[in-house]
Amino acid sequence: MADPIRVAVTGAAGQIAYSVIFRLASGAVFGREQPVHLSFLEIPPAMKVLEAVMMELEDCAFPTLSGMSASDQPENAFDGVNVAMLIGSRPRGAGMERAELIRVNGPIFVGQGKALNRAAADVRVLVVGNPCNTNCLIAQRNSDVPNERFSAMMRLDQNRTKGMLAIKAGVPVSAVTNVAVWGNHSNNQYPDFENARIAGRPVTEVIGDEAWLRDRLVPDVQNRGAAVIKARGSSSAASAASAALDHVLSFRQPTPDGEWIAAAVTSAGQYGVDPGLVFGFPVRVKADGSWEVVEGLSLSPWARGKFDKVLEELRQERDVVTDLL
Numbered sequence: 001m002a003d004p005i006r007v008a009v010t011g012a013a014g015q016i017a018y019s020v021i022f023r024l025a026s027g028a029v030f031g032r033e034q035p036v037h038l039s040f041l042e043i044p045p046a047m048k049v050l051e052a053v054m055m056e057l058e059d060c061a062f063p064t065l066s067g068m069s070a071s072d073q074p075e076n077a078f079d080g081v082n083v084a085m086l087i088g089s090r091p092r093g094a095g096m097e098r099a100e101l102i103r104v105n106g107p108i109f110v111g112q113g114k115a116l117n118r119a120a121a122d123v124r125v126l127v128v129g130n131p132c133n134t135n136c137l138i139a140q141r142n143s144d145v146p147n148e149r150f151s152a153m154m155r156l157d158q159n160r161t162k163g164m165l166a167i168k169a170g171v172p173v174s175a176v177t178n179v180a181v182w183g184n185h186s187n188n189q190y191p192d193f194e195n196a197r198i199a200g201r202p203v204t205e206v207i208g209d210e211a212w213l214r215d216r217l218v219p220d221v222q223n224r225g226a227a228v229i230k231a232r233g234s235s236s237a238a239s240a241a242s243a244a245l246d247h248v249l250s251f252r253q254p255t256p257d258g259e260w261i262a263a264a265v266t267s268a269g270q271y272g273v274d275p276g277l278v279f280g281f282p283v284r285v286k287a288d289g290s291w292e293v294v295e296g297l298s299l300s301p302w303a304r305g306k307f308d309k310v311l312e313e314l315r316q317e318r319d320v321v322t323d324l325l
């Protein structure tokens with residue numbers, strides 16, 4: 001068997017992690033021939049619950065789980081890891097403004113960014129904990145790990161968009177491709193139907209109903225998280241976990257020809273986005289493991305309005321945490 005892949009999961013006692021961890025351990029993500037070592041990070045009050053998660057992992061007797069460890073110190077949890085899934089953060093309390101949440105969670109990512117210096121040289125870091133784009137920005141600015149090894153999750157938004165388009169068009173979800181989600185994982189994100197395709201044809205041609213695309217699809221994707229909370233009483237967990245694992249895998253293999261993935265990565269100024277912002281772009285992963293932003297996509301003036309709005313939101317988030325960068 002190969003050497004184990006070492007994967008850190010933060011917020012390991014939380015609900016998203018509960019859906020992530022067992023799939024990582026079972027071989028469902030990296031394959032049944034690839035051993036995995038899991039390294040968990042939690043805060044002290046959640047350690048008891050994490051103990052129970054670890055008991056359950058033992059009870060699954062997964063042949064691919066080569067070992068596991070738990071810590072409340074990021075330096076220990078990130079030591080030698082190849083993949084770091086930063087899921088844990090403080091949830092938004094009732095009546096809490098977004099700016100307040102950013103201020104509460106920012107310092108967590110300062111410490112975790114520094115601790116990531118202990119990771120393996122090939123580490124890839126995915127930030128899921130919200131506000132994930134800005135938390136990712138904070139972590140990378142406080143780390144010696146190169147910026148291109150950090151990304152934040154837009155994949156749930158991409159998957160939601162694909163699902164809704166497939167249902168509307170009456171096609172399998174595999175027929176829906178080229179979905180970009182621009183900007184921030186927030187309700188100002190812009191899920192781009194103008195560049196998306198269904199069975200190789202433009203979505204606007206296949207669905208044709210521009211009013212539905214603009215006035216139903218876009219707000220429904222933007223507000224899907226809130227709709228799940230309303231129906232379930234707690235936030236998306238299994239779908240978020242699934243998207244996080246899709247994201248991790250997509251950065252480990254070349255993107256199929258003609259396709260792209262939605263991920264928030266560090267801007268180098270593409271599409272007029274301020275260099276350095278962690279912005280949701282269409283991304284292609286190359287055979288050598290590096291990635292690039294897909295350039296040259298066109299946006300209608302209407303779409304550019306959405307784009308500019310979410311860009312402004314991310315600039316404001318950055319300005320709230322300048323002292324942490």
Ligand code: NAX
Binds near residue numbers: 017185240
């Ligand atoms: P839970 O509240 O169930 O779990 C979060 C866990 O993080 C808790 O066990 C908590 O003890 C732990 N934690 C808090 N501070 C920590 C720290 N400093 N170090 C390590 N662990 C810490 O939340 P869950 O539903 O699992 O969601 C986790 C995060 O994902 C939240 O921030 C949530 O907003 C975010 N989401 C992001 C999504 C995205 O697409 N980017 C979608 C789903 C989700 O809303």
